[in-house]
Amino acid sequence: MDVTGHTNSDSRSGSAREPRRAASIRDVARAAGVSYQTVSRVINGHPNVREETRHRVEAAIQSLGFRRNPTAFALASGVTRSLTVLTSNTTLHGYAATLQGVEEAARAAGYALGVKVLTPEDDLDRTMSSAAAEGGGLLVIGFDPLGAAALERAPADVPCAAVVEAPPPGRTPPRPAVWADDREAARAATAYLLELGHRTVHYLAIPTSVGARRPEGPRAQGWRAALESAGITPPDPHGGTGWDAQVGYDEGRRLAEDPEITAILCGNDDLALGVLRALHHAGRAVPGDVSVVGFDDAPHSAFLTPALTTVRMDFQGLGRDAFALLHGQLESGHLPPEPTFAGTDLIVRESSGPVGG
Amino acid sequence: MDVTGHTNSDSRSGSAREPRRAASIRDVARAAGVSYQTVSRVINGHPNVREETRHRVEAAIQSLGFRRNPTAFALASGVTRSLTVLTSNTTLHGYAATLQGVEEAARAAGYALGVKVLTPEDDLDRTMSSAAAEGGGLLVIGFDPLGAAALERAPADVPCAAVVEAPPPGRTPPRPAVWADDREAARAATAYLLELGHRTVHYLAIPTSVGARRPEGPRAQGWRAALESAGITPPDPHGGTGWDAQVGYDEGRRLAEDPEITAILCGNDDLALGVLRALHHAGRAVPGDVSVVGFDDAPHSAFLTPALTTVRMDFQGLGRDAFALLHGQLESGHLPPEPTFAGTDLIVRESSGPVGG
DNA sequence: CTGAAAGCGCTTACAG
DNA sequence: CTGAAAGCGCTTACAG
Numbered sequence A, B: 001m002d003v004t005g006h007t008n009s010d011s012r013s014g015s016a017r018e019p020r021r022a023a024s025i026r027d028v029a030r031a032a033g034v035s036y037q038t039v040s041r042v043i044n045g046h047p048n049v050r051e052e053t054r055h056r057v058e059a060a061i062q063s064l065g066f067r068r069n070p071t072a073f074a075l076a077s078g079v080t081r082s083l084t085v086l087t088s089n090t091t092l093h094g095y096a097a098t099l100q101g102v103e104e105a106a107r108a109a110g111y112a113l114g115v116k117v118l119t120p121e122d123d124l125d126r127t128m129s130s131a132a133a134e135g136g137g138l139l140v141i142g143f144d145p146l147g148a149a150a151l152e153r154a155p156a157d158v159p160c161a162a163v164v165e166a167p168p169p170g171r172t173p174p175r176p177a178v179w180a181d182d183r184e185a186a187r188a189a190t191a192y193l194l195e196l197g198h199r200t201v202h203y204l205a206i207p208t209s210v211g212a213r214r215p216e217g218p219r220a221q222g223w224r225a226a227l228e229s230a231g232i233t234p235p236d237p238h239g240g241t242g243w244d245a246q247v248g249y250d251e252g253r254r255l256a257e258d259p260e261i262t263a264i265l266c267g268n269d270d271l272a273l274g275v276l277r278a279l280h281h282a283g284r285a286v287p288g289d290v291s292v293v294g295f296d297d298a299p300h301s302a303f304l305t306p307a308l309t310t311v312r313m314d315f316q317g318l319g320r321d322a323f324a325l326l327h328g329q330l331e332s333g334h335l336p337p338e339p340t341f342a343g344t345d346l347i348v349r350e351s352s353g354p355v356g357g
Numbered sequence C, D: 001c002t003g004a005a006a007g008c009g010c011t012t013a014c015a016g
Helices: A025-032 A036-043 A051-064 A070-077 A093-108 A124-133 A145-153 A182-195 A218-229 A245-257 A269-281 A315-330 B025-032 B036-043 B051-064 B070-077 B093-108 B124-133 B145-153 B182-195 B218-229 B245-256 B269-281 B315-330
Strands: A006-008 A082-087 A112-117 A137-142 A160-164 A177-179 A202-205 A263-266 A291-293 A310-312 A345-347 B006-008 B082-087 B112-117 B137-142 B160-164 B177-179 B202-205 B263-266 B291-293 B310-312 B345-347
Touching: A025 A036, A025 A051, A036 A051, A070 B070, A082 A093, A082 A124, A082 A145, A082 A315, A093 A112, A093 A137, A093 A315, A093 B112, A112 A124, A112 B093, A124 A137, A124 A145, A137 A145, A137 A315, A145 A160, A160 A315, A177 A315, A182 A218, A182 A263, A182 A291, A182 A310, A182 A345, A202 A218, A202 A245, A202 A269, A245 A269, A263 A269, A269 A291, B025 B036, B025 B051, B036 B051, B082 B093, B082 B124, B082 B145, B082 B315, B093 B112, B093 B137, B093 B315, B112 B124, B124 B137, B124 B145, B137 B145, B137 B315, B145 B160, B160 B315, B177 B315, B182 B218, B182 B263, B182 B291, B182 B310, B182 B345, B202 B218, B202 B245, B202 B269, B245 B269, B263 B269, B269 B291
Parallel strands: A082 A112, A082 A137, A137 A160, A160 A177, A202 A263, A263 A291, B082 B112, B082 B137, B137 B160, B160 B177, B202 B263, B263 B291
Antiparallel strands: A006 B177, A112 B112, A177 B006, A310 A345, B310 B345
């Protein structure tokens, strides 16, 4: 079966109709019998306007269906109630959920949201400066090397905030940023597996924001720390080449060949999904033979069979808080609130259990 | 475990630094020893500029790091190389993939992308007119009643395109739109199940764009048509209340109780995931006792156990084509190409098979 | 081929 | 409390 798609380019209702000019403040002024400056005062909630004048203007605004032109406002005032989020991805769970959080907060604050996707092909400096030229603020999702590089290159004179992986202890991101404690979460997840009786835990890594310069992201560091503090020499981490289930499956096939391996911590739930599938193909039971723990708590993870044990991350909260950080820079006097996002949480489901259980 | 998140509001590198004004065309003109109109001609690739003058101006642009202010350009020219996509969701597979397709096409064309999320709480007319006031075009994702309503209310004088569910035969959407043939795809998927020997096929519906006025979306219609043309009276469809796995699970529990049911077509893969889980809990084997077919081919569906039989939809292609439709309206002379997006495809995997097989 | 003028729709001082 | 002026950074005719 191959069903062809359809299109309807009927332009009767398209661009044919005469684009009647929208009402401007001068139109409103004329209708209300005032100068256009007064209209400006009214729409900006300026105090010094006589009650009756204000009413006349408001009536004219209503009847003409006037809406202030955001472009003209931005040009004249230098204020842009908008932000553009820079991200290398919009569909992976962590990115999409973060974006969703940013969007909610932006909408609540009356900000328009722009999205610019970062690609290795595009010149980063051009991308950054064109994003900056749009006015408004920059919000970068710095979960990967591309995002981290973008954050590094954000022009110093433009308001910018970020959500990032947990930075190394004692270091801070180049710009105001929020993060969840990936490191501690990975440590705790690993410790949980150890307590179950597993002699060691293998780690299947996601690519991280630190890239090739230093292949150990915070999740890997937390995993390593847990093993070391239990006196266990960490095995070499696996993966690091991609985020999706296919990578998890490929790595999982290799992992499945080693009967000594009884516990695998995955850098995200997609990787874990692939590992589950590989283990199944190899005839190894989960959690009977091997325990699998994911990261992020993607929407489908609770419905897998076995349901996936994973670390829940509040990406939406991170997105909201990053917006608050940016909002504070954009509107002086609007102080960023204390971050209220919840932490991380280990959600124990069915894919993990006692060794040999 | 509950690990608290962190924030870094260090503003040293934030808004403290003096926001040095960016170079304007007047600055460039002064540096090049020409009038600023000439600079305008150069940056707009106007032909009538002497070779040497052009070089001088370009050199000045380089050395000053000049970039044209998009806001001023938009205000003066009335042209906005931007569009805003209106959607009720950004994370569900179909929406996210469509958005991704739009983004790719927009980026390739040099358009800035805005996103406005539609909610039942916000006043639709206000939302629409504020989106329209931003300038540029509107691209609405009309998979649900909210999106469909937005498309209906798009101001007639603003360029607009949409991606929608397949409209009823003979009817066309209110504005130029693209769609895949959901109806035919559902018919084919149902026919496939019937050929396997199932005596009937049950349908678990997604909410559709037609909403309550007419509860039968194109996928349901295709399913119904397939049954009827095989001389089978369609059972009542189930679901219709939500898109996610939880809904699928709840409905699945009910479906699992009826031993007569051997084949279930689901309106999307998330619903199917929930059904799979419910069937497992009820002790019914897939595909041994019950065949399950999904819709959309979400990224994780191929890695489930059993891997999900589903209908692949080219949402990215739909997004790209919808952009082309809008692009054609925004830039006269830029004719929308023939839609090239692939159709739908039934992907047979492990969750479906012969009845009693 | 190039410059001087007017204007896009708004705001921000400055007068009264 | 309200109006007249200048300007945000660009473009589009209009002159030369």
